[in-house]
Amino acid sequence: MQPAMQSAFTALRPSVRIARRHFAAAAQSTLAGCEENAAKSPPPTPKGDGKMRGWQLHCYGEIDELQLSDKLKIPPIRSSQECLVRVRATSVNPIDLAMLRGYGAIVLNKMRGQPSDGIEFPLILGREFCGELVHKGMGVSSASLPLGSRVWGVVPLQLSAGSHAEYVSVPSSCIAAAPKQLDDGEAASVLYAGLTAWSGLYITGGLGGICGATTSSGGGANKRVLVLGGSGGVGSLAIQILKSQKVQVLATCSENAINMVRSLGADCVVDYNNCEAMQGLANYAPYDIVLDCAGQGAQKAADSGFDFRQYITFTSPMLANIDRKGLGLGAIQNIVDLVQSNARSVTQRGGLVKWGFFSPSPHGIQFLQRLVESRKLLPQIDSVFGFDELPKAFERMKCGHLRGKIVVKL
Numbered sequence: 001m002q003p004a005m006q007s008a009f010t011a012l013r014p015s016v017r018i019a020r021r022h023f024a025a026a027a028q029s030t031l032a033g034c035e036e037n038a039a040k041s042p043p044p045t046p047k048g049d050g051k052m053r054g055w056q057l058h059c060y061g062e063i064d065e066l067q068l069s070d071k072l073k074i075p076p077i078r079s080s081q082e083c084l085v086r087v088r089a090t091s092v093n094p095i096d097l098a099m100l101r102g103y104g105a106i107v108l109n110k111m112r113g114q115p116s117d118g119i120e121f122p123l124i125l126g127r128e129f130c131g132e133l134v135h136k137g138m139g140v141s142s143a144s145l146p147l148g149s150r151v152w153g154v155v156p157l158q159l160s161a162g163s164h165a166e167y168v169s170v171p172s173s174c175i176a177a178a179p180k181q182l183d184d185g186e187a188a189s190v191l192y193a194g195l196t197a198w199s200g201l202y203i204t205g206g207l208g209g210i211c212g213a214t215t216s217s218g219g220g221a222n223k224r225v226l227v228l229g230g231s232g233g234v235g236s237l238a239i240q241i242l243k244s245q246k247v248q249v250l251a252t253c254s255e256n257a258i259n260m261v262r263s264l265g266a267d268c269v270v271d272y273n274n275c276e277a278m279q280g281l282a283n284y285a286p287y288d289i290v291l292d293c294a295g296q297g298a299q300k301a302a303d304s305g306f307d308f309r310q311y312i313t314f315t316s317p318m319l320a321n322i323d324r325k326g327l328g329l330g331a332i333q334n335i336v337d338l339v340q341s342n343a344r345s346v347t348q349r350g351g352l353v354k355w356g357f358f359s360p361s362p363h364g365i366q367f368l369q370r371l372v373e374s375r376k377l378l379p380q381i382d383s384v385f386g387f388d389e390l391p392k393a394f395e396r397m398k399c400g401h402l403r404g405k406i407v408v409k410l
Helices: 002-039 094-100 105-112 191-204 209-214 233-244 255-263 275-284 318-349 362-373 387-399
Strands: 051-057 066-073 082-092 128-136 150-154 167-171 175-177 224-228 248-253 268-271 289-292 310-313 352-355 381-386 405-409
Touching (some): 066 387, 082 387, 094 387, 105 318, 128 167, 191 209, 191 233, 233 248, 233 255, 381 387, 387 405
Parallel strands (some): 224 289
Antiparallel strands (some): 051 066, 082 128
16 A cells, blocks of 8 residues: 555645645735735825814904814715815915905805805815815716825815815815825915916906817917916916917016016016006007906906906906895896996907906816926915914915915915
8 A cells, every 4th residue: 555655645746836836926926915005005084083173264254253173073975976185285365365254155155055144154264275085975986086195176165164174075076186296285276276367268268269168278379468466376377377378478566576477477577556667568459368366356447558358357246246235136236337347448448348257167177287297387385374373374365465375284
């Protein structure tokens, strides 16, 4: 029996060797996979207690109404297309200061489906952010927005929970992968002002035709645009947007901001306090678009001193009229204001007055992202504050004469 058993073991040796090699390879592969997974940090998750820090508003008023709390509820995901983002940086925009004082309350409450009886409180302000995607609805693609990815985004005006908090929940259409070319503070200072400028130029102004308004194609080569207030958040981005599309750009600003605005690419920069220089802008008229980023408003269009085809202002009286007179009478007043300002501008300057608005458009986000990635757009930062210093950031906004955006880092 012994020779027979020895012969059997001899026959099995090749199979044993092969099995050993397969086992060793499998074990090594498993170990490598474990090491790789250990090296990768898991997707971030919201706090276990469901609470966050944030600045709340319990009634309209001045900056002292802002209250910091560390016991706010993390906003939930309410639909399959929503995303929850841990905020790393945000900003303060003029609309935040206006909403603090009650601007647009009637219309925004209607958009929220709420009566205008104070039920909108508490509010969290903040319209843009950069952060980490920590949770998302089932309908959000993992390919385009994986958990843990760095994103930038905007908060639609009708949402009562903004980005001045540790977490914010927004529709997936309002966020995208943040450009690697920008740090968190820079990424948090592009989209609200950038989309406002993009919407005014391409949706309201039709600068790129139908394609410019409905896609991220841009357009407007060889047009001539005058930007009023070229050193602010919207104006500084508008200049860069226009120059990237081969538009001839003229801009106004204060004397001490001329070099900054010129560095953005403007072909001609004028001090708005210099009467002679302002009169010289008539030599370049008519303008295809005069973009009012300085808050002059529609009533100033006819008195501008130069002809234009379109005068687009972001200082619309629409929400203020409704706040003051209610939905019905406010709507009538809006029509009256628009007709009166256009009657004067058409007869005196040959062009129309239009109101421009912020639009959280995915096409606009793609357009701005492409410009940042090609290094044709870089936000100008006026000042940076810590999260606990948010009221100081509002004070800086209240002082005016900004040189770019106000950033708040968490």
